[in-house]
Amino acid sequence: MKKFVTFVFKRLLAAILVIVAVALISFFVINLAPGNPAVMLAGEAASPEYIKEIEKAYGFDKPIEERLFIYLHHLFLGDWGYSTYYQAPVLKAILQRLPATLLLMLTALAIAIALGIYLGAVTSSRAFSKFDALVNYVSLTFYSFPAYWLALMLILIFSLYIPAFPTGGMMDIGIEGAVQKVLNVIWHMVLPVTTLSLIFMASYLRLTRQVMIDVLSSNFIFTAIAKGLPKKRIIFKHALRNALIPVIAMAGTQFGQVIAGAVLTETIFSWPGMGSLLIQAVTYRDYPLVIGIFIMTAIVTSLSNFVADVLMARVDPRIKAKLIG
Amino acid sequence: MSDPILRIENLSLSYLVGDTKFRALKSVSMSVPRGSVVALVGESGSGKTTLIRSIMRVLPKQAVIEEGKIYFEGKDLLSLNEEDMLKIRGKKISMVFQDPISHLNPVMSVKEQLIESIELHRGLKGKEAENEALRLLSLMRLKDPQRVLNLFPHQLSGGMAQRVLIAMALASNPSLLIADEPTSALDPTVQIRILSLLKEIHENENLTILLITHDLSVVAYIADFVYVIYGGRIMEYGDVHRIFGRPLHPYTKDLLLSLSGRSFSEPKKSGTLLEDACPFAPRCPQAIEACFKQFPKYVNLNGGVVACHSVNVGRDDT
Amino acid sequence: MKEEYPLVEAKKLKKYFRETSLLGKVIKTTKAVDDVSFSIGRREKFCIVGESGSGKTTLARILAGLLDYDEGELFLDGERYKDLLEKDRKGFRRKVQIIFQDPYSSINPRKSVREFLERPLKLHGISFSRSDLLNILESVGLSPAEEIMNRMPWELSGGQRQRLFIARAISLNPELLIADEPVSMLDVTVRAQILSLMNRLYEDRGMSIVLISHDMLTVNVFCDRVAVMYLGKFVEIGKARDVYSSPIHPYSELLVKSTLKPDPGIRGKVDLPEKEELGSIPAVGCRFQPRCIYSVQRCALEEPILREVSQGRSVACHVKGVSRS
Ligand SMILES: Nc1ncnc2c1ncn2[C@@H]1O[C@H](COP(=O)(O)OP(=O)(O)OP(=O)(O)O)[C@@H](O)[C@H]1O
Ligand SMILES: Nc1ncnc2c1ncn2[C@@H]1O[C@H](COP(=O)(O)OP(=O)(O)OP(=O)(O)O)[C@@H](O)[C@H]1O
Ligand SMILES: [Mg+2]
């Protein structure tokens, strides 16, 4: 019990350290950039009174160490500055958009990972066959498509030529009833999720395939064969569990990037998520918001890495032994 | 003797190493009578593991079978399709591999791996399967089988892992057990128990055993019949008492001599040897010119079979 | 060198393994090494024999500085292991080398035999030539060395791989070589060759050797002193020759009598001095008691401690070897 608590504690501590590091970087960006740092935080369009207020609140007249402390303190309390474009606190603006992005990305990643792992496992068992080559070729093709291009193509085909799906948005106005709402959102998700999963899938497929090829030549696979297990079971039970570790690790790191990674896709599908938020923040030079998104990305990355660690410990007892003891 | 349960004919096998070929088995023939215990002995690197892996068709990718047939109960295993092979692997022929820990799946508990075999081949489920697993582990003289059941491979000691592998192989009540150094990681007190157990199953349930070992004491304890392999070739074979009492081949003699603590012929630098030469020739105290040119024919002699020019010469003399 | 100290000194070493649930709750405790004290002199060949699962490998890994002990003290050259490892881990590794029982665990599947041998030499900044490597391989009977060097470790037979590990460990010329079942997979001729090689290292370079083996004959031929281990405890220590020819502890006796003879004429005629039933591991009293044919009432109640019964010979038994004290 104690060891598990220590483990969680250590990981959280590591996550916090990363977040603090990111906060430090943003602090220095704010403070070392030419011009008045208060303007950075308040936004260029802010009124002089507001800039004064910010100057006071963040102590821009105080020595730098003190300012750093004040800044971190503000961050910790959830005061991430004020978005000039949205005329709302940064954190609030971000939290409003985060669920939409998470919904889109989690769905896309889940599909990409599941399909990628499945296809990776299947192709690895027939490595260098025609089937393997075909799957690799197709997935690589999707991988090399720019996201915006794929997104536009899908819109062109599936909402303009064949009007099966909407061109964008998350939910139509005026939908009543919970079930209807859910269905409507799913309907809107089809095209953006397809775009993203097709692109993400290739890396999972290739990683799984490569690791599986190694695993499949391990000694314990010979034991499984000699036991008389059917091929399917050997691949999906004995081998895949071993191959899962690097895949989980990759998903853990990738997940953090997805927040900002889906910028183009979100914009094209006018998905009300972090991606379009970031675009707006940059377009309108809403620095507090840009920095806030930066910090939020760090937080999500650290947390997803933490989840990945726990998952890995679950899959591999040796990792569990190392982590938890 | 009854019909052989397993018969290997002229098996030749090479490993591809880079762009060269390494011939690991050269025209190996052997026959395992039903209900017998046959031992395959030979030096490290002589091709023992390779030979038995080809029986189960669990060879690494680099291995190429160039020639030969392997008959199990009359069927040629090398030409069976995967589906028919599934009916034999694990069910009729079980295998215990060398290097026990690496042959257990690192992310699956002993329980999962052992019960899998029991469920697959014995049709037991749930609690019944678990009880059978516990029974097998106690047969292996593992203290606290319940604990061992819950361990993962990296938590086992070398000898514990080896016994788990043996338990797994016996789980299906096979008719042929192929065991590669099954007691190499066991201390004498456990080794003798496991060997007696195998003997018991062999006698009570007519289990045929093909045993690979470097340990001649193990051979003496359990085997009826012995094949001696060197450099990928069978040098000599015969009844165990005959092999120990009147060895014919200089290599077999060497092996037995070194047991009694007497010195043995140091391996000389091998150099390159002709493909057809006797692989033992460079080390052989009795080597003659012919040995470096041509591998001798097998001859029946004193109730054994041996391939050696000098033995042939000796016979001609008498 | 600090001659006044023994090379290795262990005082009341303990290592318990605790199996835990994912939440870290202790389900079971295994006393792998339990209160073991001993010392190994300079230029000594010290053997450990014992039952499978009695803790030999665990002890070896502790001696090699690869595993922390829970309690007790361990010294090398009079300095505590923990300090040495903290101060100069690399230097320690050079001084103390281990040959693993399970050679696969430390193989990188992508490195050739050559890279495998070169790595530690490079790491410790030892200069070497190609012919040095070839010589090392030849010395453990791996020939043709030229060809073997370009192979992958998993392309070797079991015994060849075992010898590759021996080659690597001795290439560093350590002061203390710990060999965990180094010859278990080798036939008599190769085994004799390896043992005489190790003996040469001992004689020429003054290397101290800890050899773990279950083969009493090997122990008798090779070692100066031997410790017999049973369920985490040393039950007898003495000169290898004496223990082999006249074992005192009932387990040592069982060990010697269980050793098979290479004679098919006497097969099946072994009469073992032990109870048929294995029994469970007793919570109190002597750990061997459930199997012991000599046990008296006291054995079930009180754990015997290791006591000197004659010069350099200690036994932990209430019944055997007590006459002298
Ligand atoms: N994958 C491989 N690629 C190339 N050569 C190999 C491969 N596996 C084995 N060999 C070589 O084939 C020969 C026979 O190996 P095998 O494993 O059958 O020996 P063995 O008799 O089982 O030896 P041991 O008693 O040491 O286990 C050895 O010389 C070995 O180096
Ligand atoms: N990482 C671990 N976690 C839990 N238990 C362990 C671990 N490593 C070893 N053990 C346990 O400690 C005990 C001693 O194991 P160890 O490997 O030291 O035995 P050994 O004397 O080397 O046996 P063998 O002769 O079979 O190799 C065993 O019961 C084993 O299950
Ligand atoms: Mg082998």
Ligand SMILES: [Mg+2]
């Ligand atoms: Mg061990």
